[in-house]
Amino acid sequence: MGNVVLNLEMSKINEMKNYYGRQLLDKNIPGSVFAAKTPACMITAYKSGKVLFQGNDCEKEANKWSESTSTPGKKPAVAKVKSVAKGHLPFGIGEMSAIGSDEVGTGDFFGPITVVAAYVKKEDIPLLKELGVRDSKDLNDEKIIAIAKVIKGVVPFSLMTLKNEKYNQVQRSGMSQGKMKAILHNQAILNVLEKIAPAKPEAILIDQFVQPSTYFQHLKGQKVVVNKDVYFSTKAEGIHLAVAAASILARYAFIQYIDKLSEAAGFRIPKGAGAQVDVAAAKLILNKGRDILPTFVKLHFANTDKAIALVNKKQS
């Protein structure tokens, strides 16, 4: 029986909690955020950010989430791995002509995953700065929409939207969210490379969501894998504007999709995975029936059961 410990940020741990949905255990372990059990692995996440994977297949399970892995007893490798990853970036990457890619929607119960790869030529960097392109986490939806409308005519990009129905289908078939994302990023980057040919980027920067080795592991079996000049970094939006632009365009697409879902639902669909989405999903079930759910939500999130419980409570 193996053990793997990861040190993760709380946002990642919350994402995991959603991911394990129905596999969550109703156990109150002191200091823990959640505990979950898959057929081959027991997972316990702690408030400290430590996540413990125990079981025969725990390494595989941990790889889905690892940005850095360490064995218990050894010093956590987080800081080291991060600085090494940053060190791998070519000097001056921020001023290069680059493709950047990022995704949105992975932690949202409602709506798809949207992935965008965007190409920013070095000559266009000042223009994009002028247009207000920067870390999208600092921008509200209104700003995102305004900037996206302008830059979508300026930067070549490719948007991949994994709609809920398809998402649920591949998730049920056993594909991890990490693998879905890797495939979408690779495809979006491929599309942009085709669009801009014969021009070539000096670098391709992916906002890191897994270890590079895991990323390429996920892409085994894909017809074409882009691996030349591919770099990974967390918080890559701050490293190259191409990633910031990709992030803004991905968020714009996600917002538009949520608008479409809201229209179909007849009420405002909330983002995120908090209690408000449970209430909205319950309302949706009461209005339209449970069969509508797969086209609106990511079914494996714990929110599904919570929504159904709310419906049952209302009906009893």
Ligand code: MG
């Ligand atoms: Mg990202």
